[in-house]
Amino acid sequence: MAPATILDTTPVSNGASKATSSPAQLVKADSNKHDIVLKTFRLLIADLCQQFNGGHPGGAIGMAAIGVALWKYVMRYAPHNPTFFNRDRFVLSNGHTCLFQYAxxxxxxYKAMTFDQLKSYHSERVDALCPGHPEIEHEGIxxxxxxxxxxxxxxxxLAMATKNLAATYNRPGFEGLVSNHTWCxxxxxCLQEGVALEAISLAGHFRLGNLTIIYDNNQITCDGSVDLTNSENVNDKMRACGWEVIDVEDGCFDIAGIVEALxxxxxxxxxxxxxxxxxIxxxxxxxxxxxxxxxxxGASEVxxxxxxxxxxxEEKFVIGDEVRDFFSGLPExxxxxxxxxxxxxxxxEEVHPELGANFRARVAGKLSERWRDLIPKAGELPEAPTASRAASGMMINPIAKELESFVVGTADLSPxxxxxxxxxxxxxxxxxxxxxxxxxxxxGRYVHYGIREHAMCAIxxxxxxYSPGTIIPVTSSFFMFYLYAAPAVRMGALQRLQVIHAATHDSIGxxxxGPTHQPIELATLYRAMPNILYIRPGxxxxxxxxxxxxIEAKETPTIVSTSRHKLPQIKGTSRDGVLRGAYVLRENDNAVITLLGVGAELSHVVGVAEKLAQEGVEARVVSFPSWRLFEQQPIEYRRGVLRRDRTSTVVIEPYAANGWERYADAGVCMKTFGHSLPGTxxxxxxxxxxxxxxERVKGYLGKIKEDELLRREFVEL
Amino acid sequence: MAPATILDTTPVSNGASKATSSPAQLVKADSNKHDIVLKTFRLLIADLCQQFNGGHPGGAIGMAAIGVALWKYVMRYAPHNPTFFNRDRFVLSNGHTCLFQYAxxxxxxYKAMTFDQLKSYHSERVDALCPGHPEIEHEGIxxxxxxxxxxxxxxxxLAMATKNLAATYNRPGFEGLVSNHTWCxxxxxCLQEGVALEAISLAGHFRLGNLTIIYDNNQITCDGSVDLTNSENVNDKMRACGWEVIDVEDGCFDIAGIVEALxxxxxxxxxxxxxxxxxIxxxxxxxxxxxxxxxxxGASEVxxxxxxxxxxxEEKFVIGDEVRDFFSGLPExxxxxxxxxxxxxxxxEEVHPELGANFRARVAGKLSERWRDLIPKAGELPEAPTASRAASGMMINPIAKELESFVVGTADLSPxxxxxxxxxxxxxxxxxxxxxxxxxxxxGRYVHYGIREHAMCAIxxxxxxYSPGTIIPVTSSFFMFYLYAAPAVRMGALQRLQVIHAATHDSIGxxxxGPTHQPIELATLYRAMPNILYIRPGxxxxxxxxxxxxIEAKETPTIVSTSRHKLPQIKGTSRDGVLRGAYVLRENDNAVITLLGVGAELSHVVGVAEKLAQEGVEARVVSFPSWRLFEQQPIEYRRGVLRRDRTSTVVIEPYAANGWERYADAGVCMKTFGHSLPGTxxxxxxxxxxxxxxERVKGYLGKIKEDELLRREFVEL
Incomplete structure (x- = not known):
């Protein structure tokens, strides 16, 4: 048996002292206190919902004993060091029961969660730590x-992160370096949602022994009893997916049984x-x-x-001394x-100095700056036409090979x-x-997620x-299937998580x-979504x-959106330009028109400018890979790029036009879904x-001569 | 046993003659022909992919014997009447193997699928019937x-449609009226995707005996063997979900075994x-x-x-006479x-004249025009403030109650x-x-889909x-969760299916x-998506x-996007205006500004106009519930509504601004995710x-006086 000081599979020590009692022993010793603790907790939840006459009381009340088992006896965490690296992770997937966790x-x-703050649930307090669902910004979430x-x-x-870090850093005698458990x-x-079913299947495949799902089986959903919509044998289903299954019959009161199961x-x-x-x-x-x-x-029922x-x-929010006592000592x-x-x-660090330093850097979330050297320089790139999906690989593969922070995966599209x-x-x-x-x-840091795009991004x-900057996940699939994953991509953006999505096969190209795979409108979503970079390189x-x-976007997910087909290398393109969102690719002081080109079709736009020049129409070309990065530039820069004071602007992109109206007077865009044909x-x-x-661009120049008001309207050509 | 003329569970008759042989007997009689049929089919697939050096050959080749079992022996369909109402439905969920179906x-x-057309797979032929994935527009799909x-x-x-129609119309002696089977x-x-797992669970719950999934178990995906990502016992999993499971060990050759299973x-x-x-x-x-x-x-391997x-x-696309003979007689x-x-x-119709007429109308896809009378008239609506989600119910509930075409459901949000x-x-x-x-x-026509938004919309x-217009499905959930369902909503739009999505709880209101539930950017997606109406009534x-x-959009899905909270009834609002997408709610010939208001915030915008008037700023108000409907109006109408020639236009909507730039010079919109606070x-x-x-609108009027170029740029206030 490992020494008690190593936090892997050993009993919990109660406090900083070396004396250890098993959780089962502790439960037994406490058992006379459980009744008042559970009653107090349940009434507290009822009061907190009654206060502003809203919220979700039932689940939290039903789960009280589970919470006592977790927070008092089983979970290893440090209320005064909420981000302690090797803490057990707790996820409340049924987030509407957030009062359970807040309480x-x-x-x-937890210091931030004062009694006052606890009572902010459903209040108008704008700095409340008790939003309607748990939010990562707050201590303990x-x-x-x-x-x-x-x-x-x-x-x-989270469980995969532990497994990966443990396999990378733990050494004999140091099994407690990374050894935390994840409780969900x-x-x-949750058991009906596809994203969970995908993840459950994969977790079974990976045999993640450090992951436990605790199912609050109350057989009630909004519509009524679960058997309105579900007749499956969930235990059998979980076993078929490679999970151990433990039943607890009396989850409302049997703290000892729950602790034993945990x-x-x-x-x-x-x-x-x-x-x-x-x-419930x-x-x-x-x-x-x-x-x-x-x-x-309702007040009377409470x-x-x-x-x-x-x-x-008559009394509200009562937490008696014996209940306070019961939970005392947990910070220590x-x-x-x-x-x-x-x-x-x-x-x-003494025994393994190099690994130790590496581990410290990972814990601190520091990515080695070597990544900058590992990205090929402009002169090092092949001159031959290259699919930008292949170019994506050229950039990230050497980095992923060398830097262990990167965990790269795919939804079954490795080839x-x-x-x-x-x-x-x-x-x-x-x-x-x-x-x-x-x-x-x-x-290993290459993850076969299976054909599970949604779970891939949520995982x-x-x-x-797991810990800020310790792991930078890269996902990959066809861009169109980031619609399957969109709810998870959104959650990454909302949580300010650095996740990079390598999305290939963008555009009708x-x-x-065919149209099921050609993303016409999806970029519009990601360009509108807060805190995410959508970038289409040309x-x-x-x-x-x-x-x-x-890689620089430490608190923002990014979608690198690339082509299936080969793209020519275009003279004058610039990585620094990309970082500004848009930049002038072909300047022309006599231009009457500015053409905005993007991604896989940028070379088409350069071709149009050249052809227009042959026909006596002077044009500028702006490469416009990212709206969000462009919006972050000063107005002078933006105006200098677009030159709307002196030119008409026309965007060319086979996506829905929506949103381009901000930068262009007209556009050649898609009004319909795509069509199954070879790319060209x-x-x-x-x-x-x-x-x-x-021809379309020339036609536009003719039109606006005839109808001045068109200059104030976006014209789809 | 039912008479052989009733197409429910009786053996297949071979042709129009009354002589019947069981499929098993037919398979036995044919068995000497199977070898050449399978070889011919497999080489045909190899040739079709080799022709343009692309496509998906492996699955179709592996599934050849399954196809013979289905199309020759088991499925009931009419090649010369592809839309025959009571035909068995076949769905190729692994759509990339489309050549399987085309062949x-x-x-x-099937008349449309000529040999020439079959050879159009991956060609540049724009009228090809063989796109890279099967498309509903084409015969037999x-x-x-x-x-x-x-x-x-x-x-x-599809299987639910059969069950519903059969339960509604079949009568003793008429079990064959609606009795088709669905083969998938x-x-x-497909077995890894969440949407399928959700649907499988629900199908087991509903005990859809008329549904069969045929699993092409070749244990190969793009990345390699399935066991890279999946270790589950799929048979046990399906049984746990309430499915019968049948194994076929030799799916490449054992046509008799497959037929027996089917x-x-x-x-x-x-x-x-x-x-x-x-x-594979x-x-x-x-x-x-x-x-x-x-x-x-590769040519040499073929x-x-x-x-x-x-x-x-040396010969390509060979289909010998004996193979042609083998498949002859199926149209008859x-x-x-x-x-x-x-x-x-x-x-x-003779025995049940009323039901019969009703059934005929359903088969013809004719919705009774009575629905127009069932929608409450303007004068019949309550004057009290009403949540638009409740108003939604007032409109559709009387219709759904009376008209059997409507099948309404929810992802567990009935209350x-x-x-x-x-x-x-x-x-x-x-x-x-x-x-x-x-x-x-x-x-029954109210469907509890469970917490399965994605499957709900795909179902x-x-x-x-099932048949155009026979069933008009209505789904419902919070608007935000139509992001979970987005891939299915998109497929509905692509397929021109009339599905109505009642999406409630839109906006930060x-x-x-909190922010997980407040849809900031989702409307942008649906406003950009082709062939869907996104409508936010005020x-x-x-x-x-x-x-x-x-209800009028027979070939277009619609999202009716409504508020959680009560909205005042606004003077001058108009259902006919909604049908034009946008309309003038408050005209003002002296206006310097046109305010665009939408949905739950329309009353705020009316309030702003009133307050501006008090402060001496003349404003017009346009109600703008739907971009797509507005775009369908003649340009004169659109210009008359927006009056961009004479006013500045400012939109007010707590969504991402993207796309409003087409109609407005400035906007008060959302740049971030939302926040958990009471609605107000x-x-x-x-x-x-x-x-x-x-104040913001007034500020804008000040700004544009100072900086003329702002008039050409969209300004976020």
Missing amino acids: FLHLTG EVTTGPLGQGVANAVG MIGDA EKARRSDRPTFINVRTV GLDSKVAGTADAHGAAF ANMKSRYGFDP RGEGYVEEWNRIVDRY SVHMTWPGKVDFQHPDLKTGCGINGNYS ANGLAA LGED DSEETAGAWIAA AAYKYFGFDVDTLT | FLHLTG EVTTGPLGQGVANAVG MIGDA EKARRSDRPTFINVRTV GLDSKVAGTADAHGAAF ANMKSRYGFDP RGEGYVEEWNRIVDRY SVHMTWPGKVDFQHPDLKTGCGINGNYS ANGLAA LGED DSEETAGAWIAA AAYKYFGFDVDTLT
Whole structure:
């Protein structure tokens, strides 16, 4: 057995002292206090919802005993060091029950969660720490949840992060360096969401023994009983996916049973699913019904509950001394964990100085600046036409090969997305032997996510959320399938997580796969989404710029959007230009028109300018890979690029025009879905060949001479 | 046993004659022909991919025997009457194997799929019937597939349509009126996608015995063997979800075994999962590997395959007479089905004249014009402030109650979305007894989809695709969760399916649920997506207009986007105005500014105009519920509404501005995600209260006086 000071599978020590009692022993010793603790907690939740007559009381009340088991007996965390690196991670995937977590953060001694703050739930207080769903910005919250199912996938990512870091850094005698467990609380709803089902399947495949899902099985959703929509045998389903399953029959009161299940889960070498039967809104008059889910119980019923519990019906927010006592000592216990871990790291650095320094940097979230040298310089890029998806690989592969911060993966498109590097090792359970002979281990940093785009991006959020900057996840798929993943990509942007999405096969230029695969309107979403960079580079040099922007964006996800087909290298393109969002590619002081070109079609636009020149029409060309980066530039720069004072501006991009109206007076864009044709034929079919484009642009110049008001309207050509 | 003329569970008659042989007997009689048929088919696929050196040969080749079993022996369809109402539906969820379907459509005698057309796969022919993925526009294709997993959910919808129509119209002796089966072909990938997993769970719950999934289990995906990403026991998983499971060990050759499994599946009272082991790219040198998936085999290898099969390596696209003979007679058999069914319908009309007329109308896709009378008139609407989600219910509930064309459902938000009506019956298996006591039967038209937004919308596509206009599905959820469903909503738009999405809780006005639930950028996606109406009504009268537009849009999905909170009834709003997309709500000939207001914030904008007037600034107000409808108006109308020649235009909407630049010079919009606060407080926090808005608009008028160029730029206030 490992020494008690190593935080892997050993019993929890109670506080900083060396005396250890098993959680089971501690539960037994405390058992006479549980009744008052649970009653106090449940009434507290009822009061907090009643205060502003809203919120979600039922789930939190039903889960009270689970919370006691977790926060008091099982989870290893440090309330006064909320970001302690080796802490257990807790994810509340059923985020609407956030009061559950907020109340335990308060009771266990998180400093920010004062009693006053706890009471801010549903208030008008703009600095409240108790929003309607948990938010990563706040102490003790690992990931923002709310959209159902996301948290499950985040938890898979968090558990993968632990496995990867442990396999990379842990050494004999230092099993406690990275050894935390991830606990994910879910409700009935999460088990219905596809993103969770995808992640569950993958977690079973990866045999993530350090992951536990705790299922608040109350059989109630908004519409009524779960059997309105679900008749499956969930335990069998989880077993079929490679999970251990433990049942807890009395989840409302049996703290000892829950603790036993949780401890067993921590020791399992498979992910564990604990199916805990609870009663939503226990002991209220709406107990066990959908009415307990999303509304306060009403003042009189809250008073009745108090009377039934032997509390004063007139008093609110009562937390008695014995309950305060019950939760006291947890910050000290937490500091014990922190000190133990610090000692382990110190000793590790002595024994393994190089690894130790590397580990410290990872913990600090410091990415080696070597990445800048690893990106090919302008002169080093091949001159031959290159698909920008291949150029993407040229940029990130050498970095991913050398720098362990990068965990790169794909939704089953390895042959298409160019994200592998020589000698890449797959992230896999080390015992796995695959049919195709490609094996791996947990230190591997290439992840086969399967055909699970949504889970891929939600898991990537979990990898990034493990600790800021420790892991920079890169996902990859066809751009169109980032619509499947959009809810997760959005959550990454909302949480300010650095996740890089290598999205290939953008535009109709992808060809034969047809309109189901040709993204006409998707860029519009990502250009409108706050805090995400959508970048469409036009050639290899611009692709370098896109990756530089992505790696520099420490608090922002990026989509590097690339072509399936080969693109010529365009004279004058500039990675620095990409970093400014847009820049002048062809200046012309006599220009009457400024053409905006983007990504795979930038070379078409350069061709149009040349053809216009032959026909006596002077044009400028602006390369415009990223709206968001451009918006961040000073107005003088922006005006200098666009020159709207002196030219008409026309954008050319086979996407929906929406939003280009900000920068252009007219556009050749897509008004319909695409068409299945070879790439060049698809461009021609929709008029994106140079000849047709040139005619359209000339036509526009004619039109605005005839109708002055067109200058104030965006004209689709 | 039912008479042989009723197409429910009886053996297939071979042709129009009354002599019947069971499929098993037919297979046995044919067995000496199978070898040449399979070889011919496989070489045909190899040739079709080799022709333009691209495409997906491996899956189609592996599935050849499954195809023979389906099209020759088991499926009931009519090549010369491809839209025959009671035909079995076939869905190719692994749509990239489309050649599989195209080749069988050709061989079985679909008129449009000539040999010439078959050879158009991957060609530059713009009128090709062989796009890279199957498209609903073409004969014999039930739904467009390609994005993986969608087809599974579509198939669930198709099977639900049959169940619903059968329960509504079939009567004793007329079991063959609506009795078709749905067959869904899938690959390894579909089983990993969340949308499929959601739909599978729901199909098991509904016990859709008329649905069969045929799993092309070749254990290969793009990245290599499936065990790179998946270790689950799929049969156990399907059983846990309530499916029958049948294994077929030799799926490459054992046509008899496949037929037996398919026939068993047709008779099952549960959905059936047939796990068929196949070899991708069988008999090519890349057989059983990922290389067989997405690339032609190379000319020499195709020649080698031919030599090995005893074919002339120099000859291409060979379909010998014996193979032609093998597939002959299928159109005649199909006409037999059609004639039998026509006789059933004729007899049914005699016995059940009222039902019969009703059924005929449904088959013809005719919606009773009574819906117009059922929508409340302007004078009938409550004058009290009303949440537009509640107004949505007022419009659609009376229609859904009366008109059986409507199948309304929700992703577990019945209490929130107002889509139920008095006496509504749930769509459920009649034997189901739920915990909450709400039961139903298959004639029910209210669907509890569970917390499965993505599957809900993909299933709705299947309901709509069953036969044009026969069913108009209505889905419902919070607007934000139409991001989860977006890939399916997109497929509905691409397929020109009339599906109506009742999306509630739009805008930051939803309040406490916070930024995870507040849709800032999602409308931008749907406003850019081709062929979909996104409509944000501003009060009850406008909500009537939104529903009228949605019901009139026979080939276009609609999102009716409504508020959580109560909205005042605004003087002058007009349902007819909504149908034009935007209209003048407050005219003012002296106006210097036109304010564009939308949806839940329209009343704020009216308030701003009033306040501006008090301060001596004359303003017009335009209500602007739908861009797409507005774009369909003549330019004179559009110019008359916007008056950009005489006023500055400012839009006010707490969404990302992207795209408003087309109609406005400036905007008060959202640049960040939202914030968890009570609705009114959230509006104030972001400056969307009337006072702050008024100041911002006045500020803009000041700014443009100082900087003329701002008039050419969109200004975010």
